[in-house]
Amino acid sequence: MPKIWGDKIPPRNKNFTGREALLEQLHAGIASDVTAVVPHALHGMGGVGKTQVAVEYAWRYASDYDVVWWIAADQALLVPAALAALAPRLDLPPVKAVGIEDTAAAVLDALRRGEPSDRWLLIFDNADQPEDINRLIPRGPGHVLITSRNQEWRSVVDTVPVDVFTKGESVQFLHKRVSNSLQEADAQRLADELGHLPLALEQAGALQAEAGMSVEEYLQQLARHMPDTLQDPKPLDYPRSMTAAWRLSVSQLEQQMAEAVDLLRCCAFFGPDPIPVDVFRWGADGAGPGLQELLDKPLLRSKAIRVIGRYALAGLDPENRTLQVHRLIQALLRADLDDEEQDRFRKVVHRLLASARPGDPENEANWPRYSELVRHIVPSEVAFTRDPEVRDFALNMVRYLYRSGQHQQGLTFAGDFLRQWTLDSGPDDRHVIAAQAQMGSVQRELGDYPGAYETDRAAWERAKQVLGDEHEMSLFISQGLGADLRARGDFAEATRHEEQVLQAHISALGRPHLEVLNATNNLALDYALISNYTRARSMHEEVYNASSKRTDVSKVSHLIFWGNLVRVVRLCGDYEEACDLAEEAHAFGVKELDIEHWVTLRTAKDWSIALRRSGRYDEASALAQDVLERSTRLYGPTHPDTLAAAMNNANAMRTTGRINAAFDLAAQTMERYPGVYRPEHPYNHGCAGNLALMHRVRGDAASARKLNEQCLEALDDRLTRDHHYSLTVAINLASDLTALGELTRAQQLGDDTLQRTRQLLGETHPLTLGCAANLSVILRRTGSEDEADALLAGTLVHYGRVLGPNHPDAVVAREQRQLDFDFDPPPI
Structure with a gap:
């Protein structure tokens, strides 16, 4: 028997009869495709025995293969889940780590490449929708067998007619x-x-x-x-x-x-x-x-x-x-x-x-039961039900699909339910509002940020009007809307919104409730995005500590809380502490989840940034490259997490001297960002600042200055000058001006930026110290030697206490070279 034999393959039919010529023709046809294997389709009317022929083929020629996998293909949207189930058997990350669509894509890629084996057979049974199924059929060294009543397969693959018995x-x-x-x-x-x-x-x-x-x-x-x-x-x-x-x-x-x-x-x-x-x-x-x-x-x-x-x-x-x-x-x-x-x-x-009582869809232990029932949702026409309990079940099914990573199928179900229930019950029905809320969650996970925002905003207004502000559905939607605002780049508005959301949760549920913990975490994310790192750190510590003591917090949620704490500790300038926290958190993720679980990968990315900030450039670069390769393979090049990993890797390559490669990657990533976030989103301008920095490092200070001026103007307009992102670009712009010999303007900008940075981040924050060190260089070039010496002396003392005298930033400052600062976009 093959090493991998699918558990969905039907048992061999002891009464199977005849079809010898058909089986021999089929086997000879498949085997003859030496260079480019073409899928074969068994075509015939219902009841003629196409599936039984496919079953017999799988059993009879099992020894020809290392992998035999059976896929029920009558519902095209469920085929990715059947493909994804093969992933662990091919030593690929499981579905729960990366989601259905990405896992299925990884399986198809592995089969096309013939890894770990080029001797595979995939059987797509009852594939009556060629236009939907064809893209999910791997073309590679293995074999594909299709059963279908649809004659249109003739124009796509080699078809073998199956007639009635002789x-x-x-x-x-x-x-x-x-x-x-x-x-x-x-x-x-x-x-x-x-x-x-x-x-x-x-x-x-x-x-x-x-x-x-x-x-x-x-x-x-x-x-x-x-x-x-x-x-x-x-x-x-x-x-x-x-x-x-x-x-x-x-x-x-x-x-x-x-x-x-x-x-x-x-x-x-x-x-x-x-x-x-x-x-x-x-x-x-x-x-x-x-x-x-x-x-x-x-x-x-x-x-x-x-x-x-x-x-x-x-x-x-x-x-x-x-x-x-x-x-x-x-x-x-x-x-x-x-x-x-x-x-x-x-x-x-x-x-x-x-x-059937499959239970809470948030609980992984209940997912197998949901998986057994999901294929009966469309054929039984659940979308047309008016029964409240059946609608509750239908919404739980959508939630299961969302949590298990089957986002496209979840979006389809949510859309079907929303349309039909609105027709049947009107927009004020609680199930209609709930379907709208579920749809917003799936849209956001799929990266449709504009769609999620519009869906959540409409659902929230309707929920408040119909159910009340403190109803659990209103509270659920309000958290999603906060994430939508962050995705839009409306950081201040998100903060105001989440402050109200947290108070509403406390009022309705009480402080010990798990949803209050989630709301607190979300507000802490907002505070970090408006550069209020001290407050954000206090709240993330509170959430992490509470999560560590509770038994009702999932491991995924706990690692999310942990990773958020890692990030804000690093943003506060405590780089070594962030490294220690990140290393421990990453080990937890690898052990309890998976090295390629999406939360573990985010933690690894933040660990890489902390390593880079602490001056451990080689370690940071190796980890950044690994995270980028995994993210690209699992999520694709335009996923927000992949974009963030790419920018981190570009920054890491710059610190290790690979300037041209860093520039190319940063430029490529920059082009992709506006396709995910709106063009005016601060992340786009922060990443453009990274590209500007690399222009100057490559010797093109004029291009750097032009791009940095554009970025700073946009960030000032969006966030004000008193924001970490704006100040980072301002420091680099002062360096551009210095390189171009515009020392007066460079000094004015440096003075202003130093005062603002001290006020926002504190006297000893690494960004403040870097700004002061760069200003001392400008002062020295303008002839203000005494002022430059005094500023540098105090700065070096702080460097020794905060980062250590041998930190690369301290060394550059001591040598009176200008420091460069980059930007890493955090997750929404």
Whole structure:
């Protein structure tokens, strides 16, 4: 067997019959593609046995492969999750570390490169949407097999038609399925009547084996049901003999156990994927007397499931405790009910899904249960429910998708629910508001900051109006809106907003509540963004200490709080303390989460910055490069975390003398920033300041001056001059002017910047010391030797106490060279 054998691969069919020429043709075709492997699609109508051929191919040729993976592809948006599930088996980061989309992309990239093996087989079953699935099919050294009813695959891949059984195969199958004693003539008559369709033959064989019905009697019964099929205007591309065979099986099932038929009809309104039998344990309101009795009695329920399986109306998997009804059977069952009955059974399924009790979607332990149910959301049309409990379940499903990293699917579900529920219940319905809130969260995680802001703002206003300011939904949305404001670059407005949010949380929930801790953390982020580092540090310490003592804080949240403390300690100028904190936090992330978990990577990036600030340039550069490579591979080049990692790496390369490479990376990153944040966002101007600095280091002080002047004007307008970002650019601009010989203006700017920096950050903050050291250089060049000596002497004393006399900044200051300062954008 292959080293990696997917747990979704169906068991081998002991009654599989014939298809030898088809399997040999398929294997020869795939194997002949030596240089560029082309996917192959098994194409044919429903019930013809495409999936069974794919199953047999996987088992028969398993030894040709190191990896065999099965993907249910009928819902295109869920295919990335199935691909991502392969990641840990390929030694790639798991889904919980980086999210579904990025993990799936990493899997596809590994398969294309043939790592860790080029002997792989991926089977996409029921892939009826080529336009959505094709982009998720790897083209590489391995093999891809597709099953589909859609003829459009012919223009995309090599297709292999799958037809009904030959007469010989039909007879052979019936001998296996019914009995070897079945007469050849009887088997041929039966096969001819059923059009040699494998699914119809399976139904007929199961019924005869179960009921002991003779072929003659079966054909008589089939003839009685056949006229009914001619009157049914069903839009199905199946032979009418299939409908007749199905009706006959259901009729016999009803005679043996009437309750089982209602259970089967219920299954018709789930998806065609495996249904966990546990969903039937809790019952459902409105199920009707017969079905409710069956649901309420475990022994009766188990018997009904077994009988359905024996009549081949559903496939049973005792090991995984699931049953699965073929989509053709589901379609026939639904079509046989009038609109009122369809509506009743659909509502029963909704209640069964909601009653399955998967638990809190924030808790990872409950994610496997949600994963079992997610594929039934769209087929069962949950978006059309008006049942409050079912809507609560639907919103929990969106939250699960968001927390587990399946953001695109979460956005789709949230959008579907929001649109339909608004039509059905109006914009003031609490579930409509909740769907809007969930949609805003997913939009923000996907990087759609403008969309998230508009969604959250509208939802918050509606929630306050309908539910009240202190309702938990209003409070939840208010936290998201604070993050939206930070993403817009409205730092002062975000701070005012989050101050009110924190007070509202305390008033409504009380200080010990976990959400109060989150609100406090968010406000501390705002204070750091307006350069109030002392207050931010105090609050982050409070949150971190409380988090360390509580048992209801997840490891992810704890590391987030820890990483925020690392950052603000470094921003306060305590570089060595920040290094120690970051090293410990990173070790925690690697041990408890994963080295490539998104929070661990953020912690590593902040550790790299702290190392650089402390003067340990080589260590910082190595770590920065590692974080950038991982972030790019996992998130792509335009993700906000990747952009921040790229800028950190450019800054690190500059400190280690790789100026040209640093300049190229900074310029490339600068071009990408406005695509994520608005053009006027302070991060864009801060990063442009880094590029300006590198212009001067490369000898182009004129370009540096021009760019720094633009950055400073924009930052002054956005943040005022009394902000860390503005002052950093002002210090560098003074150095540009000095290099250009404009000493008078350089001295004026240096004097003003030093006073402001002392006022904002304190006398001994490293940025203040660097500003003073640079000013002493300017004073010396203007002939103010005494003033320069006095300023330098005091500055060096402070350097010795704060960073140590051998810190690179202290050495540069002592040698009367000008210091350069860069910017690192923090996460929103």
